[in-house]
Amino acid sequence: MQLLGQRQGKEFRFVSLSSASSATIRVRAPARLHLGFLDLNGAIGRRFGSIGLAVDHPETELTLKRSARHEAHGFESARALALVKKFAGDTKGAGYSVDVQKAIPAHAGLGSGTQLALSIGAAIARMEGRTLTPDDLAQLGERGARSGIGLAAFASGGFIVDGGKGADDRPPPLTVRCDFPDAWRVMLIFERDSAGVSGEAETTAFADLPEFPQSSAAHICHLVLMKLIPGLKETDLAAFGSALTEIQEIVGGYFASKQGGSVWTSPAVGRLAHRMRDLGARGIGQSSWGPTGFAFVDSPDAAQRLYDSLVEEAKGDGLSILVAQGRNTGASIEAS
Template identity: 70%
Template sequence: MPAAAFEKGPFYVRPFPATSAAIRVTAPARLHLGFLDLNGDLGRRYGSIGLSIDRPSTELTVAKADQHSASGHESQRAVALVRKFAGERPGDGYAINISEAIPAHAGLGSGTQLALAIGAAVAAIEGRSLSAADIASLGERGARSGIGVEAFTSGGFIIDGGKGTTDRPPPVTLRSDFPPDWRVMLILDPRNAGVSGEAELTAFAGLPPFPETSAAHICHLVLMKLMPGLKEEDIGAFGSALTEIQEIVGAHFATKQGGSAWTSKAVGHLASRMRELGATGIGQSSWGPTGFAFVESQKAAERLYHSLNEDAKRVGLEILIAHGRNSGARIETLRNPKRMEH
């Protein structure tokens, strides 16, 4: 039975009374498909384009315990996060078990989803009414992009309005279901990691000025080609617009990626081969190294997978076939466990 949910308009954890029940949360990965405006002359900067996907995902269970602890994937990160949400109270903590985790520093939004999952679980257990934006702010996530928060809340294809004058997550300006037949080819490179943390802040600060004409062109592509293609399920229009957006943004970020639009050259090469074999919407998610490409059906995805999987494995890459996810995180209550002791 669901323990908590997000309601539209704003989104809030709908809590039940404070309880000792364990809470299980499954949170989706997201792709960052590009920025609308890195120029910022209108007073808002960035403006992210994103998509929630069904795999990989983060799944964790949170229960009351004598002290804060975590096991499984990303355990150190999890303990630091639960301290932000629950503080330090002698003899009163939370035990977190992370059975699955979105790969860290891969451009898939792992940090935001982990923070939101832990924060939502603590809020549900304690009976606190918090919006997803509240949780993101407490967890120090979402200051630049709102797509991770919206992916957790309701999934789908997402565009946010960019960072304004506050530290709250940017407002979502568009959210649409993703065509159920389309598939996303993910190209993972476990050997490489995208820029994150202080290095990411430094990299953004060192980027050259972004031309206003380029920002205007990206917005034109989004409004008159990308979104109509999505709404009419015209993958050709959607994909060609996305590829062009990625080329513009990738060229801008190349100065911080060794002169390339790709963090992993191997990923870039495989993505180009997917394009030659009929895929569209080619690019890199955030700082990478994860690459992506879109195809019109499961059959097309499987054909592409079988054509390239052996080549991918030879250079240490992994190909996954993902669906767009048109729903948010799943939050469930488990049977009342015994209080965990250490």
């Protein structure tokens, strides 16, 4: 079976033509942290603009094979099957079997839906010898509406800033991409029984919010260009962390009315992040709508000390801690 890409209006769909040899495609795609928005005002013509980072864990890992019919197994099987059907359409007696061995936690602020959609689309494309651009995959998975960092994390990893949405339907352009320092570690804080805003609730939340002050957007852009990125480039965690914490406070304060009156979706996550800062971590905040929180340290040893100091306290509050690294490569796609 060979699949070709065909656009039907604005939708990109694969079309089945014939049979081909069997193979297994394995895709591993990184989670991403959404660290804040540049401009929620949009007065100069573009809105949003996202700051992000690809991390090595958690991740999406799946395999795709040919099958007599479309089927899905493992984590997020219902969502995975729906994506296979959307991508491949009616294949008339031949299909794909996808097995999701690892999944990024859903509704945790880590971009799980985007990475699953891109992983399945890329796997089908690789199976059929096609190369799809991130824009093709974005249209296929209907991703990148506000943020381009999920697409960029899948394509190239690293620290990412996108240029926001203009007046048309194109995904936000990638404006900055640089490697994240190898030695730095990210302390991720998870809460099992909490979920961030998503779907229709997210759309409604954005529509209900007041106008974002243009002066705040200007200040965030100033922080990003003159403190956050230089701190990253010069491996100055104090500068990077100071800028990031301030950005999180501004953006989180704007969304507080939709998060129970706090900059944190989960008060417990917020308390633990502040404990991490008290013990030397920098750059605390939550990813997207949360509840996942983060803090940064400058070495593996510092990460281990912080983990050992707080892991039992975290468990007592129903939280868990994961030590992650920045991932400076995008998704891996292998055939066997």
